[in-house]
Amino acid sequence: MATFSPAQISAMTGRTVVVTGANSGIGRAAARALAAKGACVVLAVRDPAKGHAAAATMTGDTVVRRLDLAGLSSVRAFAEEFTEPIDVLINNAGLMIPPLGRTADGFELQFGTNHLGHFALTNLLLPRIRRRVVTVSSNGHRTGTIDFDDLNWERRPYRAFAAYAQSKLANLLFTAELQRRLTEAGSPVRATAAHPGMAATGLLGHLDGEHPRLHRLRTAIISRFSQSEDDGALPTLYAAVADVPGGGYAGPGGFLQGRGAPKLVGRSRAARDDALARRLWTASEQLTGITFPLTATKATKR
Structure with a gap:
């Protein structure tokens, strides 16, 4: 199997990359790799203090800007302040199976x-x-469904993983x-997607208060089958800089796409449904305005 590593990334001097959620996990690893190649990397983070702490671990040109994706006013403010050209946008930030909560706009x-x-x-x-x-998705998208009658889980009992799977399926439909x-x-401009496989990041940190036995089991599974955040970031980097076709989806090439060198991978039937993708886009426009x-x-030129 062909391999891919940050060493294969061409010099990116003069290019600007925006990475959401770049203060930790695979976002931080991807930002670090791209900054080391000469890109000006904008760490778009909810907590600027954590963003500056992450930037201090990187070599190269980095900028920290506040962005709270759980508030459309914050998203608009970030976009309005960003006037320079952007070469690559990496939609990396995300939440995984938290308790039921709402964004500032009620989603x-x-x-x-x-x-x-x-x-x-x-x-x-x-x-x-x-x-x-x-846009970073997940293998969890494979169990996802889009419930247009209750996208915000207001009528049915909340199931955290089902809500997560819905959001990750939405990421792939959005990309398509x-x-x-x-x-x-x-x-x-090309739209691509990636998933990290099973990466040892802090995404499940909110579960540290769970039952001790369940916590030990989860820790053992992650330790046995996961890869580091640097390796988990490789599919994202591959989707960002390799000659990947528009709409391409990158993930680890190993067993069950859990780990290994990145390559183009498949997706669920629902994620390949063009009509579903268009319907979700329309709903997303209506919800966000x-x-x-x-x-x-008006298409952007190279």
Whole structure:
């Protein structure tokens, strides 16, 4: 199997990369690798203090800017302040199976943050993006369904993993429809997606108060089958800089896509449903009030 490592990334001097959730986990690892290659990396984070702490571990040009994807006003403020061109946007930040919560705009926390926040951010920044939009999904998307009658879990009993799977399926449907629209607009920008496999990050840190036996079991499984955050970031980097087709989905090439060198991987039937992707896009526009900004005459040029 062919391998891919940060050493294979070409020099990125003069390019700007925005990474959401870059203060920890695979976002931090991806930001670190790209900054080391000469890119100006913008760490778009909810907590600037944590962002500066992460930036201090990196070599190269980094900028920390506040972005709370759980609030559309914060997303708009970030986009309005960002006037320079962006070469790559990496939609990495996300929540995984927290207790039921709501965003500032009343959306279920995982759907609102993982999908709607990035949907809004991408469309607001798109006129300034020159090369690629990478959105981080998960193998968990395979059990996901989109319940248009109750996207915000207001009528049915809340199931945290089902809500997570819905948001990760939404990430892939968003990528597919974004690429279709970019192609239709004549834009050279590519929309790609990635998943890290099973990476040892802090994404499940909120479960540390769980039953001790369950906590030990979870820790043992992660230790046995997961890969480091640096390895978990490789599919994201691959989707960001390799010659990946628009709409391509990268993940680990090992057993059950849990770990290993990144490659293009498959996705669920639902994630390949073009009609579902278009319906979700329309619903997302209605929920956020933000629409696709490009036309054939306004497409961003290289």
